[in-house]
Amino acid sequence: MPIKNVVVNCTDVQRSVEYYTKFLELRVVGEPTPQRAVLDAVTATIELRAVGNGRDQSTWSPDDLQKGFRHIGFKVDRLDERADVLKAAGVEFKLDPLDAEGEVRICFFYDPDGTLLEMIQGDLQYAAVLDADGVARERALGVPRRPRLDHVAVTIEDRAATSDYYHEHYGFSFIGTIEQPHDQRGFSIGYLKGGDTVLEVFTYEVDKTSREPQLDVAGFAYAELAGDPPTDLTTATAPDGTSVYVDPDGFAFAVGSEA
Structure with missing residues (x-):
């Protein structure tokens, strides 16, 4: 089952x-309001919601050793051309375009309220393929005609436990890994595929920090998965009353039907 929707809080919906x-x-899907807008990202939607608390109120850190949400990734064509447009507009970058492990080209940058975004170009060449059919389905999506939501990345403590949980409850398949041999922190990435979207899970062999999800400040709020509500996780309530579930690593998600 896929990631259906990603809720991003912002201080100015129109911006x-x-x-x-x-x-x-x-x-844009439907009619935006000052409080909310829904955007079609091909494989899922991005939902923008207005909040009064800005970036300075967030406890989120760009340090990938903080567990929970890391970034939202979009598969694109013409990555360098797109990055040049962003730079010309003064958009803040975390990482300039470069060739990365797995024979892809990537860059990282921020939205107006500090949500970290990634563009990725090319098909990942996995260090280990664990589900060949899943990898084939991923590659069958082809080069996007316009950017499509590819993944939401999270830092976790235990890859096996995370993979088992999201497979059992939401049908995600562990399709492959990418290793980072030059990273002294023991950095490895696993890819859990659900439908046409992916949970990209970061693991490290060093100590990590934790944070409680913040549903009422600017930045990533939660992802919405297709499926049934869990019965074994901590719950929180979004400002609009949505029930949000928090996994052991602090990743927040809601659930809804596939329709």
């Missing part, structure tokens, strides 16, 4: 709509 439609070619 964020303009950002995501201009730089990532997401398409």
